[in-house]
Amino acid sequence: MNNRIQERRRFLEEKGWNDWGIANLAGDASPRKYFRLSSGSKTAVLMDAPIGSCGPLDPFIDISEYLIEQGFSSPKIMAKDITGGFLIIEDLGDDLFSSLLVKQPELEYDIYQVALEILVALRQKVPPPHVPAYTPETQGELSALSLTWYARYISGVEVNEREVNQLRDFVAGAISSLNERQVFIHRDYHAENLLWLPERSDQERVGLIDFQDGSIGQSSYDLVSLLEDARRDISTTLKEDLLYRYSELTGDSLALIKKGVAISGIQRNLRILGVFARLSIRDSKSWYLDYIPRVWDYLMGDLETAGLPDLTSFIMNTLPPPNPENLDKLRSA
Structure with a gap:
């Protein structure tokens, strides 16, 4: 033993x-x-x-x-x-959104609406004390995982520190440009960390777990975590409905919300590319590579929406796409 x-x-x-x-x-x-x-x-x-x-x-x-x-x-x-x-x-049960919706897909619209309403409610709360700030600089640093783990082990070439610094600066600058409310963010607000509790009422119907990395950051961060889930797809119609509803509930411009989601999504998806590659290479959790093509698609969509040509050009020139050959390189790294 x-x-x-x-x-x-x-x-x-x-x-x-x-x-x-x-x-x-x-x-x-x-x-x-x-x-x-x-x-x-x-x-x-x-x-x-x-x-x-x-x-x-x-x-x-x-x-x-x-x-x-x-x-x-x-x-x-x-x-x-x-x-x-x-x-x-406390045991909040087994009904994670991800597993529940396999069995009862008809619940998707309703439970995602409640998850969205929680984000709106959190915007109105005073953040907890002693929670770290998820600063633009920190977010830039974490986005560089896409180079040091994802791109590095596909190319087989040592990381170019100049490029790492460029990406950090690009992302930190883009996050700094957002004029968003700084709120408590879960940082992993997605379908495998949300539990459906239908016996409870109002916002208590969604159980929250895996929040130990919670921070203070831009309000669009958890929103994009919900809408661009690395592990499951949500329909374009549902995503648009949720964005519109978020605009209604917050009073924020839909155009600004979409831009914030795109910029936060670029940072988040760059980080996830690196984290999932690292989980496979360092921790022998190769199944995370199966999610990378979806994350890449999110990244491409966010780049198109964000309107950041220099960052877009940089990413397209430095990050290889996750085609089968490149994913095999990560699996064998």
Whole structure:
């Protein structure tokens, strides 16, 4: 038995949960592991997040408490070991948007409307204290992952630092040009981090998870995360309806919303190209490469909408397209 299993058992025993049944749950892109605890009809979720590989638990705890205080559905913290990297949290069920819509696609319009309304509601809230700013400079830095992981391992050529700096500056400048409200952003607001809770009411009908990287940033960021989901398609009609509804609810110009979504989408999709390549190459999670063509298509659409010819030219000249040959290079890297 490895040390981590022993530590997990010790935590459960110390907190009085050792007589509950335990079963694996699907994880996410991080090293965190999740387990469902059960006792009769009662359930909870054990999060196993070693501090060394996952970072401190405080951001997750603080943001979860903030979201609950603001009237949103986030897992309540039931027991914790900050030093050991363990939490027992409320079980919000299995109805992730991504899996629910495979079974009940007719729910898509309604549940996405509620997810959109949450973003509008979050705009009106005072952001939580001690949450980091997702600055234009940080976003520029992260966009360069597309060069250091995606392009680098397709081309087989060492990264040109001048090009990395150019991309950082292009993206940081584009983000800085947005005159958007700075709000709390989840940073991974998509169908695998949203749970449908129909027994609850209003904005509490969507459960929020995996928000530990939450930051303060431009309001279009989470909107594009919802609309340009790397793991699933939404129809053009639904996307247009959601953008129009967002404009109605916020009073913001539809044209400015679309431009903000495009610019935030460029940054986000550049980052995802690099992150998914890294997950395959470094962490042996090659299935993330299957999502890259969709991300590339989003990027191309965002470049067309954003009206940034210098950045567009730069990307087209430095990033290879994810054709089958190039994806095979990433798989074998």
